[in-house]
Amino acid sequence: MEKPNVPPTDAEMARELAQVEAEPLLPAEKWLIGGSLALGAVLLGLLLWVSRTYFPVGSN
Incomplete structure (x- = not known):
């Protein structure tokens, strides 16, 4: 069975964004x-x- 499409939590989103390198x-x-x-x-x-x-x- 497939997992329903659930939006990520704030903590998961923060972890993902912390892994992304900044681009100049x-x-x-x-x-x-x-x-x-x-x-x-x-x-x-x-x-x-x-x-x-x-x-x-x-x-005036």
Whole structure:
């Protein structure tokens, strides 16, 4: 008889993940991470500038 398809417990999953070797990031992945962080910082600065320029607080 076959065993029913039972999901692994947290302890079994932790043991399996502990055995997996970490893979280094590829250069393209590093570039994507850096580009995403830079783009996020630039867009956050743009949002701050737009909000202060067009929606000033307390200047009535």
